[in-house]
Amino acid sequence: MDFSLNEEQEMFRGSVRKYLDGGGQTKIAREMAKNNTNLLTKTWKGLAQLGCMGITVKEEYGGAELTTVDQVPVLEELGRALLPGLYLETVAFAAPMIEKFGTTEQKEKYLPGIADGSRTISLAWLEPGKCFNLNDIQMTAKFDGDSMILNGSKTLVPEGNLADTYLVLVRSESETDGKGISFVLVDRNDDGVDYRVLQAMDETRHLTEVNFKNVIVSNSRILGELHRGEDAIEEGLLYLNAALTSIMVGGMDKIVEMCAEYAKIRVQFGQPIGRFQAIKHRIADMKLDLETARSLSYYAVWALDEKAEDAAVAVNSARAFITEAYLRLAGHGIQIHGGIGVTEEIDCHLYLKRAQYYQTYLGNSRLYREKAATALNW
Amino acid sequence: MDFSFTKKEEEYRRTLRIWLEENLPEGWIEGKRDLPENEEEQAQFLRDWQKKMNDGGWVAIAWPEKYGGQSASVIEEIIYHQEMVRAGAPHLINYIGIHMVGPTLMDIGTEEQREKFIPKILNAEEVWCQGYSEPNAGSDLSALKTSAVKQGDKWIINGQKVWTSYGHLADRCFLLARTSNLEKKHKGITVFLVDMKQPGVEVRPIIQMNGKHDFNEVYFNDAVAYDEEIVGEIDEGWKVMINLMLHERTGIGAQIFTLEKQFSDLVLLTNELKENGQPLIKDPFTRQKMVELYTRCRGVLLTYYRNITTSMKRGYPGAESSMDKLMSSELTKDLFEFAVSIQGHQGVLWKEDALANPFWQLDYLSSFGVTIGGGTSEVQRNTIGERLLGLPKDLR
Ligand SMILES: Cc1cc2nc3c(=O)[nH]c(=O)nc-3n(C[C@H](O)[C@H](O)[C@H](O)COP(=O)(O)OP(=O)(O)OC[C@H]3O[C@@H](n4cnc5c(N)ncnc54)[C@H](O)[C@@H]3O)c2cc1C
Numbered sequence: 001m002d003f004s005l006n007e008e009q010e011m012f013r014g015s016v017r018k019y020l021d022g023g024g025q026t027k028i029a030r031e032m033a034k035n036n037t038n039l040l041t042k043t044w045k046g047l048a049q050l051g052c053m054g055i056t057v058k059e060e061y062g063g064a065e066l067t068t069v070d071q072v073p074v075l076e077e078l079g080r081a082l083l084p085g086l087y088l089e090t091v092a093f094a095a096p097m098i099e100k101f102g103t104t105e106q107k108e109k110y111l112p113g114i115a116d117g118s119r120t121i122s123l124a125w126l127e128p129g130k131c132f133n134l135n136d137i138q139m140t141a142k143f144d145g146d147s148m149i150l151n152g153s154k155t156l157v158p159e160g161n162l163a164d165t166y167l168v169l170v171r172s173e174s175e176t177d178g179k180g181i182s183f184v185l186v187d188r189n190d191d192g193v194d195y196r197v198l199q200a201m202d203e204t205r206h207l208t209e210v211n212f213k214n215v216i217v218s219n220s221r222i223l224g225e226l227h228r229g230e231d232a233i234e235e236g237l238l239y240l241n242a243a244l245t246s247i248m249v250g251g252m253d254k255i256v257e258m259c260a261e262y263a264k265i266r267v268q269f270g271q272p273i274g275r276f277q278a279i280k281h282r283i284a285d286m287k288l289d290l291e292t293a294r295s296l297s298y299y300a301v302w303a304l305d306e307k308a309e310d311a312a313v314a315v316n317s318a319r320a321f322i323t324e325a326y327l328r329l330a331g332h333g334i335q336i337h338g339g340i341g342v343t344e345e346i347d348c349h350l351y352l353k354r355a356q357y358y359q360t361y362l363g364n365s366r367l368y369r370e371k372a373a374t375a376l377n378w
Numbered sequence: 379m380d381f382s383f384t385k386k387e388e389e390y391r392r393t394l395r396i397w398l399e400e401n402l403p404e405g406w407i408e409g410k411r412d413l414p415e416n417e418e419e420q421a422q423f424l425r426d427w428q429k430k431m432n433d434g435g436w437v438a439i440a441w442p443e444k445y446g447g448q449s450a451s452v453i454e455e456i457i458y459h460q461e462m463v464r465a466g467a468p469h470l471i472n473y474i475g476i477h478m479v480g481p482t483l484m485d486i487g488t489e490e491q492r493e494k495f496i497p498k499i500l501n502a503e504e505v506w507c508q509g510y511s512e513p514n515a516g517s518d519l520s521a522l523k524t525s526a527v528k529q530g531d532k533w534i535i536n537g538q539k540v541w542t543s544y545g546h547l548a549d550r551c552f553l554l555a556r557t558s559n560l561e562k563k564h565k566g567i568t569v570f571l572v573d574m575k576q577p578g579v580e581v582r583p584i585i586q587m588n589g590k591h592d593f594n595e596v597y598f599n600d601a602v603a604y605d606e607e608i609v610g611e612i613d614e615g616w617k618v619m620i621n622l623m624l625h626e627r628t629g630i631g632a633q634i635f636t637l638e639k640q641f642s643d644l645v646l647l648t649n650e651l652k653e654n655g656q657p658l659i660k661d662p663f664t665r666q667k668m669v670e671l672y673t674r675c676r677g678v679l680l681t682y683y684r685n686i687t688t689s690m691k692r693g694y695p696g697a698e699s700s701m702d703k704l705m706s707s708e709l710t711k712d713l714f715e716f717a718v719s720i721q722g723h724q725g726v727l728w729k730e731d732a733l734a735n736p737f738w739q740l741d742y743l744s745s746f747g748v749t750i751g752g753g754t755s756e757v758q759r760n761t762i763g764e765r766l767l768g769l770p771k772d773l774r
Binding site: 069274277285293295313373 | 379381383387648659660665673674680683684686687691701705756758759763764767768769772
């Protein structure tokens, strides 16, 4: 038993952190808020050169063929720096999905690009006015020989203005009860695809509404079994959420660090505020939340790699706990900084907005607790 | 990262499991686990059980072989606690002797002390208690007033201790007493290994709010101790205390595995209790709350594993154990509160009239002590803030 990241993983973390700090850390996210994506593009290339994109991708497609655990240090660092962009959706979700469910042709088309950083993929699931229930998917795929015609709208698509490809959930059969759904890979440049950037509270994310109007694509774009997307999405969500927990842990880590540092230097009533127990004890509780989150996250990722029996329980319960803990910490972070905490200038609000964004990303914690309960056979 | 146990470790687990199956008191395996009601009979039962455990070599597994242990690894200790909890084995009556006094004597005691006390700790011939807290010295132990004054070859002890767990059963006390009144409060304290069965020691029971008797007041009126019964240097008892506290690490493990067991009992309870003909676990609110508790239990356990990994790599345990203590004790309280609350209006009844097993009500009430004993939650938060996060020390 050894419950820690190993030396190489920690070294890798070190180089990713150094690189992101050099790029200005949260500056990359702040530039996005100003609609300037240059710094993100540059950072993405840099991360690709460090080898961050193909960690789990098979060697034959240009990856390093390592484990999901090996990806944890990168994810945590991206979370610390609040990096926008599509690492979660592309590298942590689409890559293992394509690896697992893709045809040889699809693997050859998408995986090398993911591994070298030249292709990004976003997830287009939610529809306007709907929720994450599979019965709510109304975007249609009508078949016509070797091709299909797609019609419908997706919303809250992360960085839909930047993604090269969307992984779209469509209704391929009229059946409900969670069935009749398929995954389709649609490129942003395909004819009939149109998007609009939405105003998000987390302005460092470009959430978009993507419209598909008579988009004609080949049937070979279907990922996994036709009409049976529900199994694939459940599995894919485990990968995505496990990775999301690591990202959030990174954010929480940074919040605790910022608060402890500030509490040491900010002097009031003649002493550092960290000497007041109202502050000290709150940061101690934040530390407990952080370490609990980290433990749950490590185990979730490990269990997924090991195909452990309790992998689904581990991922879903960790996701529920950590989204809530992240938001709680971000709020404390502002309070501890006092007046300066609510300003635009200090980073506290960026973490709060990101935490709020993840709260309901692909479902809320009530949903994930229910999934965990079901996986526990309760 | 690896959460699995090696073949050799699993083999260790099997050996212990088989030993327990063959040696647990009658009826235990089948689930009849009631200790004798009568206090003296119960103590005798537990002493006999510990002796049996010791004959099998299972009392102080982490101790070096030369003192009667197995030189067990940290992982083997984890397995040990897991198996003891799984079997619901009776607790070891000499918990304090095994986890605190024994290891401290090995580190700091004299050869004579080791020879004299250690074998009797193992076979429960001498049960130990720890006498630190006083009416005016709780979290601030350095305020203690119990005095030990040298008279010829004897030390004369006077004062009062309080909350002394096992005091009524104990043969010996690991006692902190003031031997000098220097400016510095931490200076001038000395550790004595005091005979509890002498005329100058009076033990008065304190009854807890659940009706149980676990701790006591202890009065010392001209009680006597000898030079040979001092651990470490005179006036340097604080250092001995610090050393002793490092040994509490594995004790926390036992508490954490117990918490796991309590949680799985809670799952059974939510399956047994019905509302509108449906098991309570099907009720959406209960399910949500149960997953929350489940997740926190896992979080405590996994963080404990991570902290153990850290201390193994570093070579010694550190302030991380304050996180384990704080998390597990606060969670214990929340768990029992929920267990009683889901019993609805019947939750107000206990003992013979309890809806389910009355231990839910009894342990609910005991749970309030776990965030106080062994250092309060506030004191743990200070430790985490100051030692793990580097925040400035409280004004003292
Ligand atoms: C079940 C149980 C078993 C015990 N067994 C033993 C035993 O075997 N031997 C023994 O010697 N003792 C034992 N104790 C005593 C235990 O160690 C003390 O109760 C504990 O250290 C707290 O001291 P106190 O009760 O005097 O509370 P106090 O120290 O008076 O605390 C009162 C309140 O003030 C808070 N407080 C105190 N100081 C600070 C501070 N610096 N910062 C913030 N808040 C503070 C506390 O957290 C608490 O909320 C036991 C206690 C319990 C509950």
